[in-house]
Amino acid sequence: MNVTFGVNGNTKTVEVAAEMPLLWVLRDALDLKGTKYGCGVAQCGACTVHRNGVPIRSCVTPVSAVQGAEVTTIEGLSPDGSHAVQRAWEELDVAQCGYCQAGQLMSAAALLARTPQPTDADIEAAMNGNLCRCATYLRIREAIKRAATDAQPRTSSTAVAQ
Numbered sequence: 001m002n003v004t005f006g007v008n009g010n011t012k013t014v015e016v017a018a019e020m021p022l023l024w025v026l027r028d029a030l031d032l033k034g035t036k037y038g039c040g041v042a043q044c045g046a047c048t049v050h051r052n053g054v055p056i057r058s059c060v061t062p063v064s065a066v067q068g069a070e071v072t073t074i075e076g077l078s079p080d081g082s083h084a085v086q087r088a089w090e091e092l093d094v095a096q097c098g099y100c101q102a103g104q105l106m107s108a109a110a111l112l113a114r115t116p117q118p119t120d121a122d123i124e125a126a127m128n129g130n131l132c133r134c135a136t137y138l139r140i141r142e143a144i145k146r147a148a149t150d151a152q153p154r155t156s157s158t159a160v161a162q
Contacts, residue, residue, distance in 0.1 A: 005066040007032070008076025018064035022056075023047045025063045026073060034074035034102045038131070045130030048103035049073050055110040074102035077109055084147035085109050092143045096134035104130050108144050117148055 004013040007030060014029045026032045026049070035058055038046030042057035049058045050072040051065075077083050081090070085108045088094075095101045104127070111118055111126035118126070123144050132140065 001064065003063050003067050005063075005068060006070035008072055009070075014063065016063055019062045021059050022049070022061045022063050022066055022071070023058040026058060026071075032073050032075050036099060036102055038100070038103070043129065043131070044100070045103040045107060046100050048106040048130065050106060050110060053110065053113060055107050072106075074105060077105060083109060084151040085112065085143065088143040088147040088150060092139050092146065094136055094139045094143050096136055100130065100132045100134075104132065104140055108140070108147065111144065112148055112151060116151065118144065 001018045002013055002015050003018070003025075004011060006012070007026070012030060014025055016025055016029060023035060023037060026035050027037075035049055036046040037059060038044035040059050042060040045057070047057055047059040048055050050056070051061070051069050053070075053072075078086055081087070083105075085105050089101065089105060094104075107127055107130050111122065115122050115126075120141065123141050127137075127140065127144075
């Protein structure tokens with residue numbers, strides 16, 4: 001089956017079985033290795049990508065489910081690392097082993113896109129299901145809070161009223 005969909009702003013067509021998990025299409029057919037295989041049953045979040053801005057688990061999403069959609073992977077979040085969550089992750093040294101971080105970042109970016117100033121409860125709900133075997137959950141929450149603050153428009157406190 002031919003499936004055509006957007007990936008990180010580029011239209012791609014792949015000829016694969018309709019039921020092939022999106023994860024393997026991204027990694028094997030499109031050579032986008034940032035999305036990780038963790039559990040294969042949508043429980044760990046390592047494979048999280050966005051479909052039309054909504055986080056999904058690519059390990060259980062058949063490629064046919066993204067026909068005509070826009071998929072964003074960690075490579076497309078911000079190629080130069082300038083997205084607020086990427087900057088916050090680096091500033092707070094969130095990652096240890098790093099394996100889960102692509103999925104963590106994608107879930108955090110989706111949260112901030114829909115809830116620019118999330119509460120702790122919002123963060124917990126959005127990130128629940130993104131497992132980190134290094135247990136950097138406190139740093140993850142702090143990075144999301146920092147990214148929310150950094151993403152807000154700033155006004156100059158030194159501006160002189162005219």
